[in-house]
Amino acid sequence: MVERFGFQVNATDGRARTGIISTPRGEIRTPAFMPVGTAATVKAMMPESVRATGADILLGNTYHLMLRPGAERIARLGGLHRFMNWDRPILTDSGGFQVMSLAALRKLTEEGVRFASHIDGSKHMLSPERSMEIQKLLGSDIVMCFDECPALPATEDQVAKSMRLSMRWAQRSRDAFGDRPGHALFGIMQGGVTRELREESATALKSIGFDGYAVGGLAVGEGQEAMFGVLDYAPGFLPEDKPRYLMGVGKPDDIVGAVERGIDMMDCVLPSRSGRTAQAWTRRGQVNLKNARHQDDPRPLDENCTCPACRNYSRAYLHHVVRAQEIIASMLLTWHNLHYYQELMQGLRGAIAEGRLSAFVAGFHAARAEGDIEPL
Incomplete structure (x- = not known):
């Protein structure tokens, strides 16, 4: 069994890379898509079904889990892997994005963020140190630094001030994380x-030194063209190893474009959320199962x-x-969408x-341009 976290690039094509992230809980094939298990579950899916789609790793949400059922409770119950019956790697976000987007009455200072829970209004403090403590209690394999994700649109001065605060918090996250063999920050x-x-x-x-690096602050409303514009250069600023x-x-087209530009890992609620709103992602684009055109269609x-959705129904x-x-x-x-994403x-x-x-x-792109099959 691998005792430490590691990463190996096995092949490249242009800027795109494929390789293996090694963890004590198993290997993650890259490029990797991580289904989101916000509250210790990928909604509408059993963990073994998520694994059957080809997922090597799940994402859990620090903010949601600290509020309900609580990180200390999960730790007492044996950690997040045992709690949710997923024995493979888990990445947890830092809680920073959700605090900015969900929490009420938040107050941002150098220390961290004080906020009121969106569930019951209870008061909490989230700092780099507390975020590291919560993620350690959860037992996640890949831990994310606590950062601030500024809401766009913002002025360049606001973005610069926010980024520099996040970099100070990154150092504090590194210091609080300490030495945890087998876990990555x-x-x-x-x-x-x-x-x-x-x-x-x-x-x-890079001067602080991390086990991996995320490109944050994108996919927050700036549009695909602007996102790809940043990805044309940003991954090149990060260590190749x-x-x-x-x-x-x-x-899906965001994912393909990101992989072309050198990205190794992604996550999104889209395949599971779409599954709950009758939207299916296929190689020919999106299909809305609410539409009456499907009501007499015997085809998959x-x-x-x-x-299973396509094979049996x-x-x-x-x-x-x-x-x-x-x-x-x-x-x-949801099963279909996750299967499609992993197949991609x-x-x-x-x-x-x-x-x-x-x-x-x-x-x-050619298959997506064809659009859905003709109605009967």
Whole structure:
């Protein structure tokens, strides 16, 4: 068994890389997509079903878990892996993004953020030190630095001030994390869409030293063109021998574009959230199962897909359970979406390894341009 965290790049194609992240709880094949298990569950899925889709690692949310059921309680019950019955790697975010986006009555200082819970209004303090303590109690394999993610739009001065605060918090996170063999701490690059600020942030993080590096502060409303503009240069500021994680991304075409630009890890609620709102992601684009065009259609959602929804059920049935608001609709469509995302990652890894990424990407875009199959 691997005792320490490690990363190895096995092949490159342009700026894209494929490799292996090694942890004591198992290997993570990169590029990797991490399903989001916000409250110690990927909604509408059993852990073994998530694993069956091909997921090597899940993401848990520090903010949600510290509020309910509480990090100390999870620790008493044997840690997050045992608590949620997932024995493979888990990455936990720092809580910073949720504090900014969900918490009420928050007050930001150099020390950290005081806020009121969005659940019951109870008062809490989240600092770099407390975030590290919570993530240690949860027992996650990959821990994220506590940072501030400024809401966009913001002025360059606001972005710069926020980024420098995050870099000071990164040092405090590193100090509080200490030496934990087998567990990794990732730093988070900030700086909005300004190249100089991104470079300054990366330089600060490299001087502190981390096991991996995230590109934060994107996929927050700036649009794909602006995001790709940053990804054209930002990954190059980070060490080549460490994993690069793009937080909160995204749609399939976002993922493909990010991988082309050198990103190794991504996470997003989109495949599971879409599954609960009757949206299916397929190689031919998005399908809305609420639409009446499916009600008499005996064909599968995607005839080339091997997930249970496509293998065992018709579009007509999926439309029916969606309209009837049956729980199985969320279960089947979430499984399908997660399966599709993992199949996409597998395709990207294979294409990079064989030096045919540009052909794979062209085929990906061509299939999406065709749109859904014609109605009967």
